[in-house]
Amino acid sequence: MKTFLNAFGLILMLALLSPSLSAQWPSYPTPGVPKGPDGMPNLAGPAPRTADGKPDLSGIWSNIRPPAGQRGQGAAATPPPPPPPPPPGTPPVATFRDVGAGFKEGLPLQPWAAEVVKKRMADNSKDNPDAHCLPMGNMQFHTHGQPRKVIQTPGMIYIIYEANSGLRQIFTDGRTLPSKDPDPWWYGYSVGKWEGDTLIVETIGFRDDGWLDINGNPLTSAGKTIERFRRPNYGTLEIDVTVDDPKAYTRPWTVRVNQRIMLDTELIEFICEDRDATHYVGAK
Amino acid sequence: MKRNALFIIAATLAVLLCGISSQTVFAHHSFAAQYDRNKPATLTGPVTKLDWINPHARFFMDVKDAGGKIVNWEVELAAPAMLIRRGWSRADLKIGENVTVNGSLAKDGSNLLNAATVTLSDGKKVFAGSSGGDGTNP
Numbered sequence: 001m002k003t004f005l006n007a008f009g010l011i012l013m014l015a016l017l018s019p020s021l022s023a024q025w026p027s028y029p030t031p032g033v034p035k036g037p038d039g040m041p042n043l044a045g046p047a048p049r050t051a052d053g054k055p056d057l058s059g060i061w062s063n064i065r066p067p068a069g070q071r072g073q074g075a076a077a078t079p080p081p082p083p084p085p086p087p088p089g090t091p092p093v094a095t096f097r098d099v100g101a102g103f104k105e106g107l108p109l110q111p112w113a114a115e116v117v118k119k120r121m122a123d124n125s126k127d128n129p130d131a132h133c134l135p136m137g138n139m140q141f142h143t144h145g146q147p148r149k150v151i152q153t154p155g156m157i158y159i160i161y162e163a164n165s166g167l168r169q170i171f172t173d174g175r176t177l178p179s180k181d182p183d184p185w186w187y188g189y190s191v192g193k194w195e196g197d198t199l200i201v202e203t204i205g206f207r208d209d210g211w212l213d214i215n216g217n218p219l220t221s222a223g224k225t226i227e228r229f230r231r232p233n234y235g236t237l238e239i240d241v242t243v244d245d246p247k248a249y250t251r252p253w254t255v256r257v258n259q260r261i262m263l264d265t266e267l268i269e270f271i272c273e274d275r276d277a278t279h280y281v282g283a284k
Numbered sequence: 285m286k287r288n289a290l291f292i293i294a295a296t297l298a299v300l301l302c303g304i305s306s307q308t309v310f311a312h313h314s315f316a317a318q319y320d321r322n323k324p325a326t327l328t329g330p331v332t333k334l335d336w337i338n339p340h341a342r343f344f345m346d347v348k349d350a351g352g353k354i355v356n357w358e359v360e361l362a363a364p365a366m367l368i369r370r371g372w373s374r375a376d377l378k379i380g381e382n383v384t385v386n387g388s389l390a391k392d393g394s395n396l397l398n399a400a401t402v403t404l405s406d407g408k409k410v411f412a413g414s415s416g417g418d419g420t421n422p
């Protein structure tokens with residue numbers, strides 16, 4: 001019976017840790033995972049560190065979902081319940097649908113921006129760039145259910161997002177942000193620096209028509225984001241994102257994104273084939 | 285032998301648990317822009333083609349309409365990466381296989397369905413979980 005329980009525990013843990021049962025790359029052990037006395041991965045163990053002593057954020061990360069809403073119900077259905085209140089002092093958790101889901105009074109939208117969100121929701125989000133095989137913004141990438149791979153190198157951190165094959169570069173080599181009216185980019189221009197064990201990433205130079213979530217909360221070319229990345233233990237990545245966009249919001253606001261490590265797995269190719277645009281626009 | 289049997293039971297349980305654990309289904313497009321929850325439909329017939337592509341896998345099937353005429357329907361599924369992480373593979377649906385699909389009809393009245401369940405002729409359900417979550421459902 002003990003063998004049974006051991007086997008069950010082992011496989012259950014592997015199954016939960018590694019959801020890719022039939023991924024294209026066969027399961028392959030992630031190196032350097034801290035182990036408990038039982039030989040099992042100890043995700044509460046210490047975060048790895050790079051040669052210069054900084055936390056190493058590298059790994060494949062999965063967005064931790066807020067508690068279940070309703071499975072199999074679309075936008076017409078009642079919105080899912082809000083996520084549970086975070087521990088005191090932590091920002092509210094962003095969701096893929098509504099980055100401001102944790103704000104009782106909603107996001108501090110400028111009047112025009114509130115109108116934009118209203119219209120985008122009334123249109124069933126049909127103009128969401130993601131719905132047309134165009135890139136998601138950094139916030140949608142953070143909250144999306146498909147995994148992302150962080151590769152931390154000296155001077156540069158890359159994040160490969162499985163969803164829509166997004167690729168982001170965060171320069172940590174000491175350079176400063178472009179100062180003179182940078183050409184607008186989907187992902188903007190990002191530089192990062194360490195403050196203790198927290199990586200602070202500042203990003204500017206966005207396009208003027210960004211969508212932060214399915215509801216269409218906007219991000220404009222006047223916007224700046226500050227992301228604070230922490231890896232408090234081996235299995236956890238916390239990202240606090242501050243959006244400072246005076247054109248769209250009356251004040252800066254901050255949300256939390258929680259991610260957990262995925263072991264022994266890999267990203268799956270996702271090339272969006274928009275074979276028939278009208279198919280995705282849909283409703284007549 | 286007994287130990288092996290127990291191990292297999294444990295493995296099966298674990299796989300089942302994994303299969304039903306909360307895996308997110310993400311709609312690439314807006315489900316509500318294209319499909320109508322209030323127009324459920326059930327289709328039965330043989331599979332004619334499977335496209336294992338992003339942003340949504342899809343297959344085509346021949347269905348007899350009310351007048352007995354064969355009509356080809358397109359059935360939309362979740363993204364291949366989602367289906368793979370749920371334990372499905374493109375080999376689970378074979379051309380010529382008779383399937384029954386429950387789902388939601390397209391708003392524009394075309395022969396297009398968003399699948400909620402796909403049931404094979406032997407009763408096995410495959411590809412459970414459609415692209416209709418709009419990104420909010422776990």
